[in-house]
Amino acid sequence: MSTPRENLSYKDIKRVVLERIQKRIWAPDSLLPSETELAEEFSSTRTTVNRALRELAEEGFLERKRKAGTRVLNAPLRKAQFTIPQVSDEITEAGKTYRYSLVNRALIDMPSWLSAKLATKATQQVLYIECMHFADNAPFQYEVRWIMPKSVPAALDADFREVGPGSWLAQEMPFTDLEVTFTATKADQQIAEFLDAREGDPIFTTQRTTWLRAQPVTHARLYFAPGYKMTTRL
Amino acid sequence: MSTPRENLSYKDIKRVVLERIQKRIWAPDSLLPSETELAEEFSSTRTTVNRALRELAEEGFLERKRKAGTRVLNAPLRKAQFTIPQVSDEITEAGKTYRYSLVNRALIDMPSWLSAKLATKATQQVLYIECMHFADNAPFQYEVRWIMPKSVPAALDADFREVGPGSWLAQEMPFTDLEVTFTATKADQQIAEFLDAREGDPIFTTQRTTWLRAQPVTHARLYFAPGYKMTTRL
DNA sequence: TAGTGGTCTAGACCACCCG
DNA sequence: GGGTGGTCTAGACCACTAT
Numbered sequence: 001m002s003t004p005r006e007n008l009s010y011k012d013i014k015r016v017v018l019e020r021i022q023k024r025i026w027a028p029d030s031l032l033p034s035e036t037e038l039a040e041e042f043s044s045t046r047t048t049v050n051r052a053l054r055e056l057a058e059e060g061f062l063e064r065k066r067k068a069g070t071r072v073l074n075a076p077l078r079k080a081q082f083t084i085p086q087v088s089d090e091i092t093e094a095g096k097t098y099r100y101s102l103v104n105r106a107l108i109d110m111p112s113w114l115s116a117k118l119a120t121k122a123t124q125q126v127l128y129i130e131c132m133h134f135a136d137n138a139p140f141q142y143e144v145r146w147i148m149p150k151s152v153p154a155a156l157d158a159d160f161r162e163v164g165p166g167s168w169l170a171q172e173m174p175f176t177d178l179e180v181t182f183t184a185t186k187a188d189q190q191i192a193e194f195l196d197a198r199e200g201d202p203i204f205t206t207q208r209t210t211w212l213r214a215q216p217v218t219h220a221r222l223y224f225a226p227g228y229k230m231t232t233r234l
Numbered sequence: 235m236s237t238p239r240e241n242l243s244y245k246d247i248k249r250v251v252l253e254r255i256q257k258r259i260w261a262p263d264s265l266l267p268s269e270t271e272l273a274e275e276f277s278s279t280r281t282t283v284n285r286a287l288r289e290l291a292e293e294g295f296l297e298r299k300r301k302a303g304t305r306v307l308n309a310p311l312r313k314a315q316f317t318i319p320q321v322s323d324e325i326t327e328a329g330k331t332y333r334y335s336l337v338n339r340a341l342i343d344m345p346s347w348l349s350a351k352l353a354t355k356a357t358q359q360v361l362y363i364e365c366m367h368f369a370d371n372a373p374f375q376y377e378v379r380w381i382m383p384k385s386v387p388a389a390l391d392a393d394f395r396e397v398g399p400g401s402w403l404a405q406e407m408p409f410t411d412l413e414v415t416f417t418a419t420k421a422d423q424q425i426a427e428f429l430d431a432r433e434g435d436p437i438f439t440t441q442r443t444t445w446l447r448a449q450p451v452t453h454a455r456l457y458f459a460p461g462y463k464m465t466t467r468l
Numbered sequence: 469t470a471g472t473g474g475t476c477t478a479g480a481c482c483a484c485c486c487g
Numbered sequence: 488g489g490g491t492g493g494t495c496t497a498g499a500c501c502a503c504t505a506t
Contacts, residue, residue, distance in 0.1 A: 021408070022408040022410065022446075023408075024408070028405065060317065074404070074405065079315050079316065079317050079318065081313050081314070081315045081316075082313065082314045082315075082316065083294065083313050083314075084313065084314055171262075171308070174255070174256040174257075174258075176256065177467070177468070178314070178467065178468055179465065179466070179467045180314055180465070180466050180467075181463050181464065181465045181466075182416060182438070182463070182464045182465075183418075183438055183462070183463050183464070184417075184418030184419070184436035184437055184438040184439070184460075184462075185418070185436055186435070186436045200434055201420070202418035202419055202420045202436035202437065203418055203436065204416070204417060204418040205418070212256075226418075228417070228418075229415050229416070229417050230415065230416045230417070231413065231414070231415045231416075232413070232414050232415075233411070233412065233413045233414075234411070234412055
């Protein structure tokens with residue numbers, strides 16, 4: 001005999017459904033009752049049940065198809081969500097003092113690898129920037145960035161001596177698409193010097209490319225000091 | 235004069251609102267009209283507008299507070315979502331052939347670093363597993379894993395000769411909490427041999443720990459062959 | 469073609485919280 | 488206190504797709 005309470009919210013329903021999945025009452029690959037049936041069981045409405053199931057599907061527990069119904073995923077495609085932070089925020093939130101320093105700023109011909117990567121003509125110049133981010137005066141991140149003046153003409157007037165290109169762009173330039181890549185790279189002599197590391201040290205590296213409606217805006221390579229960890233919990 | 239179409243879906247509304255944010259029609263930190271007003275403008279209902287704004291808030295563009303209203307975030311906290319894949323899926327979806335191989339399986343005393351990490355008593359034994367994942371017969375990932383028999387007694391009866399512990403656990407063992415960490419590490423001699431790499435090569439490394447309601451289930455270290463990239467686009 | 473989820477409407481009550 | 492978003496209800500039509 002179940003004890004059906006009244007006035008279940010969509011959150012309550014999510015919790016109950018998740019429990020049944022985890023207790024294998026609804027086993028992997030099995031089919032859940034239809035929204036209409038569940039609405040009846042919970043003495044709720046289909047709208048409410050729909051929201052609960054929709055969110056559980058977004059979170060990777062369920063697969064939903066019209067006509068086929070709602071199925072428990074066998075190997076839950078758990079999804080980890082990272083907020084893409086500003087370096088300065090990341091450092092400040094760790095309780096450390098943030099300091100920024102510009103290393104290099106130049107207008108250069110677009111490297112061919114970059115025009116290939118961005119699928120643009122190489123016959124233009126790009127704004128090239130190198131800078132450092134420190135946490136409590138220790139090197140935290142070495143940033144190398146290319147900005148497309150065609151997309152961001154205002155960048156040509158910014159000197160980036162006080163404000164990092166990351167925060168500047170976040171304030172000034174909206175973007176619609178973002179690609180992020182994480183790799184492990186080897187510190188070359190230059191990177192090692194900037195990060196107080198030894199040549200050959202493994203360096204956690206992030207690459208970010210952003211577009212504004214198919215038009216490339218910027219490409220950045222972020223080299224983190226040895227020991228950096230990116231963590232997420234869910 | 236605007237051209238208000240009829241029958242806008244919540245997706246249409248999301249698109250329009252996002253455009254206005256990106257075109258600075260609604261500038262950072264500014265307040266949007268209330269749901270009721272927007273519903274009127276789009277000749278829609280508050281329910282539909284609510285869903286559009288709610289999702290934009292989840293995606294990090296807006297901040298919503300009762301009474302205070304809906305505000306455009308100045309530095310959009312873009313969120314990247316990674317699906318945590320099964321190695322086998324990752325390889326198969328890249329169009330390559332997956333092969334699994336068990337390297338080592340033993341019942342050992344729990345290392346003290348592990349009991350510290352998991353906040354458990356060290357006076358128990360753990361199942362220790364090493365294995366390899368190949369893509370087209372090339373080393374793809376070297377996996378080292380510790381499984382808590384207290385949480386997963388059935389693991390003691392599995393030999394893991396045919397099925398990897400990752401897929402086995404996904405099938406057999408639900409979990410409620412997951413912590414993922416990404417780092418760059420240096421290949422030691424053992425790792426280098428398993429991954430066909432050279433000693434000292436930078437290795438992209440993932441650590442995963444899972445719990446079932448505060449009870450630790452498993453801890454895994456995944457070492458990827460040199461050149462591995464983790465990419466996400468949004 | 470029939471059944472399922474996807475979505476919209478119109479209305480309502482409520483919790484929160486700024487002024 | 489009053490306005491805002493958060494959520495629920497009851498009903499409807501529609502899109503997709505398995506069979």
